[in-house]
Amino acid sequence: MRAVVQRVRRAEVRVDGKVVGRIGPGLLVLVGIAKEDSSDTGKALAEKVVRLRVFDDQDGRMNLDVREAGGAVLAVSEFTLYGDCRKGRRPNYTRAASPDDALPLYQSFVESLRSLGIKVETGEFRAMMDVDLVNDGPVTLLLDTDRTF
DSSP: OEEEEEEEEEEEEEETTEEEEEESSEEEEEEEOBTTOOHHHHHHHHHHHHHOOOEEOTTSOEEEOTTTTTOEEEEEEOGGGGOBOSSSSSOBOTTBOOHHHHHHHHHHHHHHHHHTTOEEEEOOTTSOOEEEEEEEEEEEEEEETTSOO
16 A cells, blocks of 8 residues: 655545545545555554654654644545556556455555544545645655555
8 A cells, every 4th residue: 555644734525516524633645555455454554654753742843643643634545646657658557456446445444544543534435536635844755565664
């Protein structure tokens, strides 16, 4: 799995003009799922996301995780994170999981976040979504379970 994690002041997702997920301060997580991923991969990624110390403590140092900061997570599926742009001009998505395989893994990732005590909102799987956010910092991190955490 791959994730783009952004510390946000607020974020929301709309589908057909209707808000389907909204958070205040916390993390916006765009998550892509590969063919070889499993629920264990999602659990490991969820634990990494929740434990990232990217929120300021009382001294202004990034020492707090999302739970300690009282934040939430907005998790949005995004298969394009597996777009391979090394050849040509059109991304190749052969490493991305099929929608039928990706949906239960995305749901498992979300449930893993929730099981860690995080308030989680989501986008709508396979929908065209408008994502609106105010990046805080900005702080943006890339996570990839193919690489050692």
